[in-house]
Amino acid sequence: MKKIISVLSVTLAFLRAFSQDTWFETEFSTKISKDLEFSLTPEIRFKDNFELNEYLLQTGLEYKFSKYFKLGAGYRFGYNINGDDEHESFGRFNVDAKTGFKWKNFNPKFRLRFMNDDDFADDNEAANYLRYKLELEYKIKKLNLEPYILNEWYHDLEAKEFSKSRFEGGLMYKINKHNKIGAYYRVNNYLNSTKDNKNILGLSYKFSL
Template sequence: MEKKYIIILIILGIVSVNYAQTTINEFQGRTSAEIIFKPIKKLSLSFSPELRFDEDFSIDNYHFQLQADYKFSKVFKAGVRYRFVVNPRDVKDTEYASRYGVFLKFKKEFNDFSPFLRLSYTNDADEDFKTERSNYLRYKIGVQYDIPKCKITPAIGLEAFQELSGDGLYKMRYFAGADYKINKKNSIGLDYKFDYYRTSYYNKHIVNLTYKFKF
């Protein structure tokens, strides 16, 4: 029996080493700013420029996003977004893409905790010109924690990307981060995202720094 256990452990070790060697792990940095304007009480408009960097910290592509959302109850809001993407390349012509999405979000406060759920329909999976264009349903769930007498608000959660014209679940995204409220109008956020692709040996690690300004 001991020999059988030893053989099983050896096989599992070989499989895990082989998986680690064949899985590609990509690292990406992102920095963005979000300018938020509320023309009326329940309507919010925002403009968000974003830079994405390769592993060697060179600029990968640019994103410019416009978003509008309307809070039609205490716990529900709906919105639309449009994103214009520029992918500069040294050898080939620059690539351009238009990406859009609509979403419905639920958020409810329970003491210092704020769980949320968001359902989105988009024509992209937050990719950088590396996959064929398709349509996705994105299911995002998480929770924020408002630390008493503290300006830091941490959050954790996950998001599933379901490809409508493909083989179902495309990838999973796990995230954790925190916002720091400088004052009523200014805040900064730092978060980490881990993208796990279910149909290929490929993972992506994303570190994102965001600055928010509210009029």
């Protein structure tokens, strides 16, 4: 355990030197019934100099139809913080279809998400996206570690083009049956845009019942 914490600390310090933003997220989930799960996810996001940039709260429901297929829906509400402590609210609704399977210690996954994104500005219309995410997870059972990599693409349905891609690598540590902690390094690439790409260091905590 001490060796794992030491390795994680050194790795995080190294990645922090290359990251622009730092995100902290938590997830609390519980089963309403055998196949229905409810989740609550608060998140805080900081800019490069640890200046508060955004905070949000997402709720979700997910139903497991079979071993290989799940459907879910969620809503996110949050605030962007601009200069002089000005706040801009935003909301986002999503519907998900998930599939995957387990082979030995590998767990490949695919998620298709429809997302409706609204910043609530009077002169802006809500944008609709399809998001395609591929993820590969590997379980190191003896160490309770779960490293993973993923790639996600955002398809803007109005512009009929891919507007963003995301690459991420991370590691989760299973403390016990209900608790996990983790970290990830994420690169957001903004396509066909003058917006700068972002390198993000994320820390996460998950609690499930």
